[in-house]
Amino acid sequence: MWPLTILAEVLGTTDIPGSIDLISRLLETLNKVIRSEGMGQSDTSYVCQMLMSAVERSASQITVRDLFPLSHQAFLHVLGTSFPPDPLGSSRGTYQRLLCVFN
Numbered sequence: 001m002w003p004l005t006i007l008a009e010v011l012g013t014t015d016i017p018g019s020i021d022l023i024s025r026l027l028e029t030l031n032k033v034i035r036s037e038g039m040g041q042s043d044t045s046y047v048c049q050m051l052m053s054a055v056e057r058s059a060s061q062i063t064v065r066d067l068f069p070l071s072h073q074a075f076l077h078v079l080g081t082s083f084p085p086d087p088l089g090s091s092r093g094t095y096q097r098l099l100c101v102f103n
Contacts, residue, residue, distance in 0.1 A: 002039060005047050012050030018061025026055045 016022065030051045033044060 002043060002047075004033070005039075005043060005050075008047045008050035008054070012053035012057075016054060016058050016061075018058050018063070020062070023055055023058050023062075026051055026058065030055070 011026070030048060033039075033047050033051065036044070039047070
């Protein structure tokens with residue numbers, strides 16, 4: 001049994017934290033496993049299945065706050081000041097709609 005198989009099995013069957021960086025690394029590893037020719041097809045399939053399970057477990061732990069580290073007030077401030085002035089006020093209406101969504 002390959003060491004990668006053991007690692008993938010542990011990651012795929014235990015609770016792991018939600019992290020964008022971890023998901024990125026798991027997907028990179030999955031890509032390398034798919035492209036490698038060092039393991040047999042059944043080992044490759046099993047490792048891929050375990051890595052995909054690990055990605056799913058990590059992704060299920062991610063919250064919106066993890067994706068947007070700025071506070072919603074700071075985000076809305078940046079968004080509200082980034083719109084160009086519009087004489088018809090349509091961009092201000094978009095900002096107001098976003099403000100309602102975040103509050």
